[in-house]
Amino acid sequence: xxxxxxxxxxxxxxxxxxxxxxxxxxxxxxxxxxxxxxxxxxxxxxxxxxxxxxxxxxxxxxxxxxxxxxxxxxxxxxxxxxxxx
Amino acid sequence: xxxxxxxxxxxxxxxxxxxxxxxxxxxxxxxxxxxxxxxxxxxxxxxxxxxxxxxxxxxxxxxxxxxxxxxxxxxxxxxxxxxxxxxxxxxxxxxxxxxxxxxxxxxxxxxxxxxxxxxxxxxxxxxxxxxxxxxxxxxxxxxxxxxxxxxxxxxxxxxxxxxxxxxxxxxxxxxxxxxxxxxxxxxxxxxxxxxxxxxxxxxxxxxxxxxxxxxxxxxxxxxxxxxxxxxxxxxxxxxxxxxxxxxxxxxxxxxxxxxxxxxxxxxxxxxxxxxxxxxxxxxxxxxxxxxxxxxxxxxxxxxxxxxxxxxxxxxxxxxxxxxxxxxxxxxxxxxxxxxxxxxxxxxxxxxxxxxxxxxxxxxxxxxxxxxxxxxxxxxxxxxxxxxxxxxxxxxxxxxxxxxxxxxxxxxxxxxxxxxxxxxxxxxxxxxxxxxxxxxxxxxxxxxxxxxxxxxxxxxxxxxxx
Numbered sequence: 001x002x003x004x005x006x007x008x009x010x011x012x013x014x015x016x017x018x019x020x021x022x023x024x025x026x027x028x029x030x031x032x033x034x035x036x037x038x039x040x041x042x043x044x045x046x047x048x049x050x051x052x053x054x055x056x057x058x059x060x061x062x063x064x065x066x067x068x069x070x071x072x073x074x075x076x077x078x079x080x081x082x083x084x085x
Numbered sequence: 086x087x088x089x090x091x092x093x094x095x096x097x098x099x100x101x102x103x104x105x106x107x108x109x110x111x112x113x114x115x116x117x118x119x120x121x122x123x124x125x126x127x128x129x130x131x132x133x134x135x136x137x138x139x140x141x142x143x144x145x146x147x148x149x150x151x152x153x154x155x156x157x158x159x160x161x162x163x164x165x166x167x168x169x170x171x172x173x174x175x176x177x178x179x180x181x182x183x184x185x186x187x188x189x190x191x192x193x194x195x196x197x198x199x200x201x202x203x204x205x206x207x208x209x210x211x212x213x214x215x216x217x218x219x220x221x222x223x224x225x226x227x228x229x230x231x232x233x234x235x236x237x238x239x240x241x242x243x244x245x246x247x248x249x250x251x252x253x254x255x256x257x258x259x260x261x262x263x264x265x266x267x268x269x270x271x272x273x274x275x276x277x278x279x280x281x282x283x284x285x286x287x288x289x290x291x292x293x294x295x296x297x298x299x300x301x302x303x304x305x306x307x308x309x310x311x312x313x314x315x316x317x318x319x320x321x322x323x324x325x326x327x328x329x330x331x332x333x334x335x336x337x338x339x340x341x342x343x344x345x346x347x348x349x350x351x352x353x354x355x356x357x358x359x360x361x362x363x364x365x366x367x368x369x370x371x372x373x374x375x376x377x378x379x380x381x382x383x384x385x386x387x388x389x390x391x392x393x394x395x396x397x398x399x400x401x402x403x404x405x406x407x408x409x410x411x412x413x414x415x416x417x418x419x420x421x422x423x424x425x426x427x428x429x430x431x432x433x434x435x436x437x438x439x440x441x442x443x444x445x446x447x448x449x450x451x452x453x454x455x456x457x458x459x460x461x462x463x464x465x466x467x468x469x470x471x472x473x474x475x476x477x478x479x480x481x482x483x484x485x486x487x488x489x490x491x492x493x494x495x496x497x498x499x500x501x502x503x504x505x506x507x508x509x510x511x512x513x514x515x516x517x518x519x520x521x522x523x524x525x526x527x528x529x530x531x532x533x534x535x536x537x538x539x540x541x542x543x544x545x546x547x548x549x550x
Binding site for chain 2: 024033036038076077
């Protein structure tokens with residue numbers, strides 16, 4: 001839990017009022033932060049490993065570092081949000 | 086003017102009927118969200134057939150003074166429920182929900198709920214029906230994450246790792262299968278699967294542990310859009326990897342059996358088509374439809390058809406066939422239904438989700454081919470009850486009588502005492518005449534089975550008991 005608290009402390013601040021009518025469950029919200037870190041770490045690991053293979057000449061293509069590999073939605077223009085990035 | 090009984094949880098708006106038209110009121114509190122949705126997301130989703138289209142109608146048609154806007158959504162011919170879907174349908178509904186969430190995030194919005202009831206099937210494909218389910222994304226965690234896991238991930242993973250019949254738990258748990266329960270039911274080995282561990286097992290533990298924790302401290306913590314997209318993609322990959330094969334059930338190759346000769350089967354099809362052409366129904370409920378060979382004959386005539394069957398494998402096969410045919414005859418919707426215990430009215434006040442019988446209102450025709458022996462002999466339902474049940478489902482009926490000499494009936498009688506003295510053609514026809522006018526009787530070639538085209542007598546308007 002210490003790990004999560006630390007993460008939460010250092011993360012961005014953006015004050016918003018959720019309009020949601022569902023009870024999201026506090027546990028489910030905390031878990032998302034944690035899963036985000038796990039998956040983010042995996043993406044970084046996969047990309048650097050892929051790039052290593054590329055540099056060693058084992059793999060032909062350089063890996064893409066985007067989470068969005070979905071060709072069907074890649075043409076959709078992104079809209080900026082005030083998520084505090 | 087009447088509010089829909091299922092439309093009350095979300096204060097953003099609700100659905101109601103006015104002069105037989107289905108309308109959705111957008112309340113003032115949702116005004117700015119609605120405008121952002123219209124501007125940034127609506128057209129993209131409609132283009133991709135991911136959400137029902139709507140037209141904005143005059144505010145004078147509003148239900149109450151709180152109305153900011155009134156919309157008239159595209160009509161869905163038949164409302165089905167997740168506990169009536171085959172595995173493949175629930176899986177496609179899950180992937181549709183995730184796809185919408187991905188697109189929404191890109192366009193600066195997020196889904197505020199992920200209920201399986203927000204998906205319906207239109208022309209053979211899943212489509213989102215709740216236009217008011219979006220809110221601007223401003224770094225908040227995904228409110229609907231737990232709901233998504235309960236409604237989709239839990240039943241799908243239970244079906245794959247335990248048993249397909251566990252999909253029926255969705256009938257008991259109207260807001261999806263609770264994660265602690267799912268976690269306990271899944272095999273221990275699923276804990277070694279990272280996806281299952283995170284989204285089900287750890288999720289269940291977190292839910293219990295933080296049940297009483299306040300959300301306050303989280304309100305000031307934001308999550309990045311890319312992080313959320315990662316989570317959604319991860320869920321997408323997990324759902325894609327869950328597969329259930331129709332090989333596992335007994336019924337999907339029922340037609341391959343030896344109930345008819347080739348000529349007899351062709352003859353049965355021809356008679357069925359003739360009956361459809363005489364009655365010319367706009368809608369049909371095919372009971373015991375199996376993989377839909379006969380439902381598809383109705384589909385070819387563009388008759389809005391629901392193909393009910395007891396067997397998950399048969400329904401899935403039928404659904405996959407429609408997909409594989411590139412949605413030819415897609416006016417047919419295959420669904421799972423156990424006729425010996427059909428979908429009840431469930432949810433708040435028993436009004437949230439309509440029963441099987443309630444949804445038969447306005448159906449023109451019902452067909453029950455090679456079904457009677459399963460109901461009457463395998464399930465001990467008197468013939469009279471069965472026939473009365475048919476009158477409650479449609480103005481016209483097509484029924485097949487399967488006599489005791491038929492080897493399928495003989496198989497059913499093998500393991501039990503024959504207590505069915507009145508199970509014969511003469512008594513059956515006598516009972517039919519109590520409730521129906523018999524328009525046609527046709528004996529199927531090279532078979533002892535008989536088809537009937539029936540028209541309900543006008544006095545049979547009350548529902549069966």
